[in-house]
Amino acid sequence: MLTVETILTNRVRVLLRDIDEGGVQWRDPELIQWFNEACAEIARVRPEACSDTSTFNLVAGSKQSVAALGASRVLEVICNMVGTDEGRAVRQVERSTLDNEDPNWMAGTKTNTVFRYSVSLTDPRSFYVYPPSDGTGGLMMVIGATPEEVVNVSEPFPLPTMYAACVANYILYRAFGKFTESEAMQARAQGYYSVFTAQIGDTQASMEQDNAKTRDPIGAR
Numbered sequence: 001m002l003t004v005e006t007i008l009t010n011r012v013r014v015l016l017r018d019i020d021e022g023g024v025q026w027r028d029p030e031l032i033q034w035f036n037e038a039c040a041e042i043a044r045v046r047p048e049a050c051s052d053t054s055t056f057n058l059v060a061g062s063k064q065s066v067a068a069l070g071a072s073r074v075l076e077v078i079c080n081m082v083g084t085d086e087g088r089a090v091r092q093v094e095r096s097t098l099d100n101e102d103p104n105w106m107a108g109t110k111t112n113t114v115f116r117y118s119v120s121l122t123d124p125r126s127f128y129v130y131p132p133s134d135g136t137g138g139l140m141m142v143i144g145a146t147p148e149e150v151v152n153v154s155e156p157f158p159l160p161t162m163y164a165a166c167v168a169n170y171i172l173y174r175a176f177g178k179f180t181e182s183e184a185m186q187a188r189a190q191g192y193y194s195v196f197t198a199q200i201g202d203t204q205a206s207m208e209q210d211n212a213k214t215r216d217p218i219g220a221r
Contacts, residue, residue, distance in 0.1 A: 002161050004035060005153035011168040016175055026175055028153055038170035038196075039147040042163055046200050047073055047144030049159050054143070055081050058114070060135035062106040062128045071143035073124035077117040081138035090114050090129075090139065098130055110134035169196040 008031050018025050043050040052071075058064060066074055080087035095118040098105050110132045117139075120126040129139075147158040157164060173192040179185035 002157040002164060003153065004032065004150050004155050004157065007157065007164055007168055008032075008035070008153060008171075011164070012171050012175070015172055031171055031175070032150060032153065034171045034174040035167060036147075036149045037174070038167040039149075039159055039163075041170065042159060042166055042200055043072065043144065043147050047075060049163055050145045050147045051075055051142050052145050053078075053140065056139045056141050056143075058129065058133040058135060058137045058139060060110060060133060062130065062132040063126060064129055064133070065126045066141075066143050067125045069143060070146060071125055072146050073144040074119050074127045075142040075144050077114075077127065077129075078140045078142065080113055081140055086140060088113055088115070091116050093118050093130070095120075095128060098128075105130060106132060108132055112137040114139060163200070166196055166199045169193075169199065 008028070012031060013026075016026055039050075054069075056064070056066065056069075077090045077092070078086075079089045093116040098116070098118065102108070106128075108131050112134050114129045114131070114133065114137065116130040118128045118130075120128070150158065157167075159167070169192045173189050173196060175189075176185045176192065177189035179189075
């Protein structure tokens with residue numbers, strides 16, 4: 001199992017040349033703080049790195065929010081849930097399309113089955129369902145979660161292992177960045193940061209944007 005200690009010891013401290021247990025120049029608590037920063041930044045830029053598929057209970061009305069789940073954003077709504085069984089698929093649609101079709105759609109008849117959904121562009125933890133929900137239905141959906149902060153080097157790595165190198169490079173960027181009076185160290189710090197951003201792709205790309213064409217928003221084609 002990949003742990004925090006594995007990354008700090010085998011990747012970070014080797015390059016810092018500070019391999020004593022617990023560190024001498026860079027102590028574990030400081031590296032752990034940067035470790036958590038790295039995981040949070042990866043989850044911000046690549047939310048699929050910390051995603052979760054679960055059942056969401058709808059509330060009455062068109063506006064829904066995943067804030068109570070501790071989610072950072074809505075990635076995808078997959079289908080209606082009928083008890084514990086998957087039901088009708090839900091298609092994504094631009095809210096402007098619904099507005100153009102029927103400006104009063106949010107005040108329409110409430111049902112327990114959702115046909116379409118639209119993610120808010122200004123509040124990523126909110127989304128809208130059509131027809132408006134009567135509050136009795138549920139959805140299977142994918143949300144972007146926030147990685148739990150680690151406090152001990154013995155804890156498991158909270159992201160998929162493919163992001164281990166990204167985290168290490170971010171920590172190295174912060175470690176060498178401490179030497180503000182050294183141009184050489186600042187250059188090394190920026191070098192590691194450049195590698196970090198290149199690895200994760202410094203864009204707002206997400207699973208939703210990369211999804212199959214069959215799930216493109218209605219009206220986008």
